[in-house]
Amino acid sequence: xxxxxxxxxxxxxxxxxxxxxxxxxxxxxxxxxxxxxxxxxxxxxxxxxxxxxxxxxxxxxxxxxxxxxxxxxxxxxxxxxxxxxxxxxxxxxxxxxxxxxxxxxxxxxxxxxxxxxxxxxxxxxxxxxxxxxxxxxxxxxxxxxxxxxxxxxxxxxxxxxxxxxxxxxxxxxxxxxxxxxxxxxxxxxxxxxxxxxxx
Amino acid sequence: xxxxxxxxxxxxxxxxxxxxxxxxxxxxxxxxxxxxxxxxxxxxxxxxxxxxxxxxxxxxxxxxxxxxxxxxxxxxxxxxxxxxxxxxxxxxxxxxxxxxxxxxxxxxxxxxxxxxxxxxxxxxxxxxxxxxxxxxxxxxxxxxxxxxxxxxxxxxxxxxx
Numbered sequence: 001x002x003x004x005x006x007x008x009x010x011x012x013x014x015x016x017x018x019x020x021x022x023x024x025x026x027x028x029x030x031x032x033x034x035x036x037x038x039x040x041x042x043x044x045x046x047x048x049x050x051x052x053x054x055x056x057x058x059x060x061x062x063x064x065x066x067x068x069x070x071x072x073x074x075x076x077x078x079x080x081x082x083x084x085x086x087x088x089x090x091x092x093x094x095x096x097x098x099x100x101x102x103x104x105x106x107x108x109x110x111x112x113x114x115x116x117x118x119x120x121x122x123x124x125x126x127x128x129x130x131x132x133x134x135x136x137x138x139x140x141x142x143x144x145x146x147x148x149x150x151x152x153x154x155x156x157x158x159x160x161x162x163x164x165x166x167x168x169x170x171x172x173x174x175x176x177x178x179x180x181x182x183x184x185x186x187x188x189x190x191x192x193x194x195x196x197x198x199x
Numbered sequence: 200x201x202x203x204x205x206x207x208x209x210x211x212x213x214x215x216x217x218x219x220x221x222x223x224x225x226x227x228x229x230x231x232x233x234x235x236x237x238x239x240x241x242x243x244x245x246x247x248x249x250x251x252x253x254x255x256x257x258x259x260x261x262x263x264x265x266x267x268x269x270x271x272x273x274x275x276x277x278x279x280x281x282x283x284x285x286x287x288x289x290x291x292x293x294x295x296x297x298x299x300x301x302x303x304x305x306x307x308x309x310x311x312x313x314x315x316x317x318x319x320x321x322x323x324x325x326x327x328x329x330x331x332x333x334x335x336x337x338x339x340x341x342x343x344x345x346x347x348x349x350x351x352x353x354x355x356x357x358x359x360x
Contacts, residue, residue: 005213005217008217008221009217009220012220012221012224012225013224015225016224016225016228016229019228019229019231019232020232022239024232028232031229032229032232032233035226035229035230035233036233055218055221055222055226056218058226059217059218059221059222059226062221063214063217063221081206082203083203083204083206083207083210084206084207084210086203086207086210087206087207087208087209087210087211087214088210088211088214090207090211091210091211091214091215
């Protein structure tokens, strides 16, 4: 995790060293393209009431993607440590409930537990922990599984095969999980901030 | 293998700190760049539109003044032509009047000349007649003399014509 943080900080400082309004370079154009794409995507996903959380999703995608791609450079994924995924999922759930309270007030937050009917109350409360569990376990399980499989392949066939398998387990799965984590967080927040009365 | 420890807390702290850094250094900077570019493009478009409008109005103005100039030029030419026509008319009339005058004068002169010539001729004829009468009275009245006198009269009369 510390390595990923260092990588991200160095990248951020390097990438934003000379942003130009008039004549952007290729790197800047790519950065702006990714920025606009992700911003648009999460902006549409999260709904009109939670636009302020969009940068966090963009940051999550980048952070998790960098952590998941670390095996390409010879480091183990930090995300195969359950503590880290739990921490991140806790942060996401905390943000979801925080967004809920901020959008609806504390009373509205409590009321949202019996939405749409009173019968759903226990399930809505359970939902918090299930989301926490599923977010953290999904990321952790995928990464640990990929890590274990890659280690096994390394032991069995040290050449060629790890490169091909790594395409899937390290790159594809890593990016996919990073995306899914941020995607689900944004979905939860969008759900937590939408107008219940407007439906 | 699965055990919880302080890493959870560190992860949350790191997430928050890193997110704030991300917000400040990447998101805001990129967003600012994009916004600045958008603004500058918008202002340039606006400027271009304004300049186009200005150019169009200037063009209209020029066209108007050009049309005015054409009208004015036509007016001037017409004025000049009118003046020239008047002058022409005046000169022609003057010339006509003068020529009429001259002709009239010439006619008068001719008339006078003629009258004068007539008077002269009459005087001559009278003289001749007197002369002839004197000759007839004074000279012998024969056929030869008559013929001679007649011829003389004819010759003198012819001279006075």
